[in-house]
Amino acid sequence: MANILIIDDDVTFGIMLQTLLEKNHYKVTTAFSPLEAKRMIQKHFFQVVMTDLRMPDMSGMELIRFVKQQSPSTQIVMMTGYADIATAIESIKQGAFHYIPKPLNPEEVLSVVAEAMEGQEQKTADNTLGKRLDVADYQEGVSELAKKLEKHIELVAPIPMSVLIIGESGTGKEYVAKLIHDKSKRADKPFVAVDCGAIPKELVASEFFGHVKGSFTGAIADKIGHFKAANGGTLFLDEVGNLSYNTQVQLLRVLQERLVRPVGSNEAIPVDVRIIAATNENLTTAQEKGEFREDLYHRLNEFQIDVPALRERQQDILFFARYFLEQANHYLNKAVEGFEKGVERVFQAYPWPGNLREMKNIVKRATLLAHGRTITLKEIPSELYASRENNCFALYNEKEEGEVIRKALEAANYNKSQAARLLQIDRKTLYNKLKTYGIEVPGRHKS
Numbered sequence: 086m087a088n089i090l091i092i093d094d095d096v097t098f099g100i101m102l103q104t105l106l107e108k109n110h111y112k113v114t115t116a117f118s119p120l121e122a123k124r125m126i127q128k129h130f131f132q133v134v135m136t137d138l139r140m141p142d143m144s145g146m147e148l149i150r151f152v153k154q155q156s157p158s159t160q161i162v163m164m165t166g167y168a169d170i171a172t173a174i175e176s177i178k179q180g181a182f183h184y185i186p187k188p189l190n191p192e193e194v195l196s197v198v199a200e201a202m203e204g205q206e207q208k209t210a211d212n213t214l215g216k217r218l219d220v221a222d223y224q225e226g227v228s229e230l231a232k233k234l235e236k237h238i239e240l241v242a243p244i245p246m247s248v249l250i251i252g253e254s255g256t257g258k259e260y261v262a263k264l265i266h267d268k269s270k271r272a273d274k275p276f277v278a279v280d281c282g283a284i285p286k287e288l289v290a291s292e293f294f295g296h297v298k299g300s301f302t303g304a305i306a307d308k309i310g311h312f313k314a315a316n317g318g319t320l321f322l323d324e325v326g327n328l329s330y331n332t333q334v335q336l337l338r339v340l341q342e343r344l345v346r347p348v349g350s351n352e353a354i355p356v357d358v359r360i361i362a363a364t365n366e367n368l369t370t371a372q373e374k375g376e377f378r379e380d381l382y383h384r385l386n387e388f389q390i391d392v393p394a395l396r397e398r399q400q401d402i403l404f405f406a407r408y409f410l411e412q413a414n415h416y417l418n419k420a421v422e423g424f425e426k427g428v429e430r431v432f433q434a435y436p437w438p439g440n441l442r443e444m445k446n447i448v449k450r451a452t453l454l455a456h457g458r459t460i461t462l463k464e465i466p467s468e469l470y471a472s473r474e475n476n477c478f479a480l481y482n483e484k485e486e487g488e489v490i491r492k493a494l495e496a497a498n499y500n501k502s503q504a505a506r507l508l509q510i511d512r513k514t515l516y517n518k519l520k521t522y523g524i525e526v527p528g529r530h531k532s
């Protein structure tokens with residue numbers, strides 16, 4: 086079970102927070118002074134430390150430095166009042182990435198703690214030999230498009246071809262890349278993922294090809310670039326469309342010669358790397374505009390894999406929602422059994438612009454907030470069904486109104502307030518419409 090340490094000299098506050106977190110199945114320890122906290126941190130491992138910033142004996146800031154030294158993967162959440170914003174910014178610089186303003190709002194506390202837990206897991210994962218993804222979490226899906234995707238992965242994985250993965254943000258492109266690597270002959274060699282959009286322009290060459298000590302200001306030691314780090318294995322170039330024209334030229338040369346020259350060195354080092362690139366933009370248009378080199382495009386695109394958007398594979402929507410619920414239950418130590426009918430309908434009608442990543446986050450948050458056995462509309466953001474395009478319960482024309490109202494009532498388990506919310510009308514209007522269409526509402530079903 087997740088282990089949290091609360092540090093606050095305000096005893097009532099500390100206990101109140103402890104009660105809230107324990108009710109939500111976290112294991113919580115409370116320290117009422119920084120010195121007591123230090124002793125505990127030396128003896129036990131905490132995934133998350135939540136600390137006040139103003140305490141006697143030692144400042145919260147000093148404590149944050151101590152936690153970072155003792156236990157680098159522990160996530161720190163600071164809790165402070167409005168007047169302390171400047172200190173909060175300073176503590177972010179020291180390594181406390183999560184912040185909850187006082188007075189506390191329970192929903193916000195739970196959401197920040199869940200986020201911190203996720204950060205902790207990610208940090209631990211990052212520290213294990215660069216393993217960023219656990220493909221044991223990978224799910225195929227059940228739609229025709231999902232099956233086609235699987236077939237393409239199986240087909241290309243063992244063949245030494247460059248692969249270009251195309252798909253919207255959050256569709257799982259990095260997962261697909263890792264899966265291809267894992268199913269290839271290079272599986273026991275490194276898989277190095279590089280976010281091409283995140284590298285500062287001045288450092289691109291050194292990041293990709295490495296540098297020798299003293300080759301530029303700040304080069305205080307030799308550095309192995311991504312190509313050498315991935316030698317024998319796979320180099321995954323995410324957001325490849327973000328590479329500058331100059332870097333594209335350098336990259337193409339390396340792919341042709343299979344040699345890299347670290348910055349500041351005359352030596353050419355042979356490298357054997359399979360390239361898998363991904364993009365969520367149309368590289369053909371980028372080529373037409375002269376922003377992406379055609380020769381590099383063809384080099385990267387020896388085999389193309391299209392990862393479909395979630396909205397294009399309707400049959401997968403509830404499949405993934407249930408899978409992410411199972412994952413969230415496990416992660417948050419909860420036992421939510423499923424989704425209310427209304428939620429399922431909303432999920433099926435929503436266009437999911439952020440794809441699987443967005444769904445995973447929404448389901449995780451809803452699982453955290455759920456009180457009963459199922460996830461209800463109250464636990465999902467209203468944006469999912471608020472706009473006219475997304476609202477599967479919108480009252481478009483009189484002919485179908487009665488039918489839509491019946492469906493909304495059924496989806497809301499015959500709770501009239503909830504049905505009114507789905508239909509985006511007030512309760513009074515709903516009552517009038519029930520009369521007009523002669524709709525009888527049975528007693529509420531127990532969910």
Ligand SMILES: Nc1ncnc2c1ncn2[C@@H]1O[C@H](COP(=O)(O)OP(=O)(O)OP(=O)(O)O)[C@@H](O)[C@H]1O
Binds near residue numbers: 224252256323441
């Ligand atoms: N097939 C899958 N099975 C289970 N979870 C998945 C799957 N595909 C994606 N996910 C989840 O969705 C999240 C986003 O996936 P990923 O980072 O691979 O997407 P992406 O397309 O590379 O995103 P971006 O374009 O923003 O880089 C992952 O963290 C993972 O949890």
